[in-house]
Amino acid sequence: MVSFSSKLFRTLLVCGFAVTVSSVDAQDRPPVDPAKVDALIQGMFTRVSPEWRARAVLDDTQRACTERRNQVSGAEADAIQARERASVVLPPDGNFLGDWRKGFQVANNGRGLQFSDPAGTVAGGNCYACHQMSPKEVSYGTLGPSLAGYGRERNYDPELIRDAYIKIFNAQAAVACSNMPRFGSSKVLTIDQIKDVLAYLFDRQSPVNQP
Amino acid sequence: MSRMRGILALVAAAATCAGIAGTMAQTQDESEREIERYRAMINDPMANPGYLAVDRGEVLWAQARGTKAVSLETCDLGEGPGKLEGAYAKLPRYFADADRVMDLEQRLLWCMEKIQGLDTADVIRRRFSGPGRASDMEDLVAFIANKSNGTRIEPQTAHAREREMLAMGEALFYRRAGAMDFSCATCHAEPGKRIRLQGLPDFSTPGKQAQETMGSWPTYRVSQSALRTMQHRLWDCFRQQRWPEPAYASDGLTALQMFLNVQAAGGEITVPSIKR
Numbered sequence: 001m002v003s004f005s006s007k008l009f010r011t012l013l014v015c016g017f018a019v020t021v022s023s024v025d026a027q028d029r030p031p032v033d034p035a036k037v038d039a040l041i042q043g044m045f046t047r048v049s050p051e052w053r054a055r056a057v058l059d060d061t062q063r064a065c066t067e068r069r070n071q072v073s074g075a076e077a078d079a080i081q082a083r084e085r086a087s088v089v090l091p092p093d094g095n096f097l098g099d100w101r102k103g104f105q106v107a108n109n110g111r112g113l114q115f116s117d118p119a120g121t122v123a124g125g126n127c128y129a130c131h132q133m134s135p136k137e138v139s140y141g142t143l144g145p146s147l148a149g150y151g152r153e154r155n156y157d158p159e160l161i162r163d164a165y166i167k168i169f170n171a172q173a174a175v176a177c178s179n180m181p182r183f184g185s186s187k188v189l190t191i192d193q194i195k196d197v198l199a200y201l202f203d204r205q206s207p208v209n210q211p
Numbered sequence: 212m213s214r215m216r217g218i219l220a221l222v223a224a225a226a227t228c229a230g231i232a233g234t235m236a237q238t239q240d241e242s243e244r245e246i247e248r249y250r251a252m253i254n255d256p257m258a259n260p261g262y263l264a265v266d267r268g269e270v271l272w273a274q275a276r277g278t279k280a281v282s283l284e285t286c287d288l289g290e291g292p293g294k295l296e297g298a299y300a301k302l303p304r305y306f307a308d309a310d311r312v313m314d315l316e317q318r319l320l321w322c323m324e325k326i327q328g329l330d331t332a333d334v335i336r337r338r339f340s341g342p343g344r345a346s347d348m349e350d351l352v353a354f355i356a357n358k359s360n361g362t363r364i365e366p367q368t369a370h371a372r373e374r375e376m377l378a379m380g381e382a383l384f385y386r387r388a389g390a391m392d393f394s395c396a397t398c399h400a401e402p403g404k405r406i407r408l409q410g411l412p413d414f415s416t417p418g419k420q421a422q423e424t425m426g427s428w429p430t431y432r433v434s435q436s437a438l439r440t441m442q443h444r445l446w447d448c449f450r451q452q453r454w455p456e457p458a459y460a461s462d463g464l465t466a467l468q469m470f471l472n473v474q475a476a477g478g479e480i481t482v483p484s485i486k487r
Binding site for chain 1: 375378379381382383385386387388389390391392393394396397398403404405406407408411449450451453454455456457458461462463464466
């Protein structure tokens with residue numbers, strides 16, 4: 001908040017807009033009453049179904065990450081990771097790798113869970129929105145790290161395959177307040193879809209592991 | 212004049228559509244460059260199809276409607292009844308008569324109901340235009356925002372209610388929710404990031420990126436063949452965030468616009484612009 005205000009102060013001074021500077025300074029900005037913010041936000045969704053309305057209600061982890069703006073550490077981070085780890089379901093057959101071709105479809109599919117989607121739409125993981133994966137694909141996002149060569153660079157290590165499964169199933173079991181969705185725990189993807197994405201990352205034949 | 216402008220705009224729109232069809236098979240990178248080229252070509256008041264909306268809005272503003280059969284010309288957008296010049300640059304702001312902080316859309320709906328006695332249900336049903344369905348709100352916002360061209364975004368925070376709205380907008384910007392735990396900040400709090408090939412403006416710090424974004428809405432969206440306002444942009448953001456559909460002209464969207472305009476303070480308004 002302090003840096004926000006000081007940066008704003010400088011910007012306004014540079015632009016010659018001294019008139020609004022004092023009024024948006026930190027000391028003049030009232031502390032936000034969380035109940036009022038909750039009410040404001042619920043007021044946006046009065047016309048949607050109860051199922052949809054529930055998605056705007058924060059769970060404990062969303063609440064903690066919102067209040068801390070993702071800057072958590074120590075005991076607080078440990079508590080989030082322990083809670084989220086408890087919701088991870090490992091594959092019942094003990095096999096982590098599915099079909100990399102299907103995994104590509106999941107990684108490339110941005111549909112699902114939008115209010116514009118028809119009922120019954122199968123959701124994708126939309127990995128390419130944020131990550132580079134196959135080095136041949138030019139249309140990839142940069143919000144997350146590049147995953148090109150992911151399995152190859154890890155020598156296809158079974159321990160790291162298991163870690164990656166947990167990361168995709170629930171990113172916050174690995175890193176508290178990670179920006180990544182909790183794909184398995186939030187029921188965006190099924191266990192089989194996650195196994196297919198893992199194969200896309202770890203199969204030696206996958207384009208991800210080709211030059 | 213108006214008709215001439217309309218004909219030119221239609222010719223430009225047809226050229227734009229042909230251009231877009233031609234680039235579909237190429238990479239998105241090339242499409243972006245093509246669209247940038249068309250944007251430069253038709254970013255001209257005589258050719259930007261968004262100005263058709265400005266013209267329609269001008270007619271709607273002066274048209275007698277509602278049970279009281281009067282126009283909107285006595286509507287006070289904050290600078291005095293009927294005064295349009297520079298009004299958009301200072302919205303959202305607090306209105307004593309309504310005892311609320313309102314953005315332009317909320318204020319227009321209020322004026323329609325109070326001054327014209329107009330049933331806004333139909334206006335709200337047509338909030339976003341589509342094929343064969345004009346939107347009074349998009350047209351009015353285009354007309355009124357255009358009257359702030361050349362002025363700079365000047366967020367109003369002198370009133371306690373305005374500061375409260377700003378604080379709530381900032382809180383909303385950082386709020387993580389929905390099936391994918393996304394907040395606005397997930398995509399818009401770091402410079403130089405992109406989704407696929409689409410660049411993402413950083414709104415976490417005040418300055419150029421916020422100024423260029425907020426100073427260029429409403430805009431003509433080439434990909435939608437429609438003029439869109441910030442209400443539509445935020446509606447689409449909520450959709451992509453996997454949040455529930457936000458109600459049109461609800462206070463949460465006003466709070467977000469207040470926060471974004473504070474980040475964009477001093478940005479020059481040039482609207483309607485033209486975008487992808």
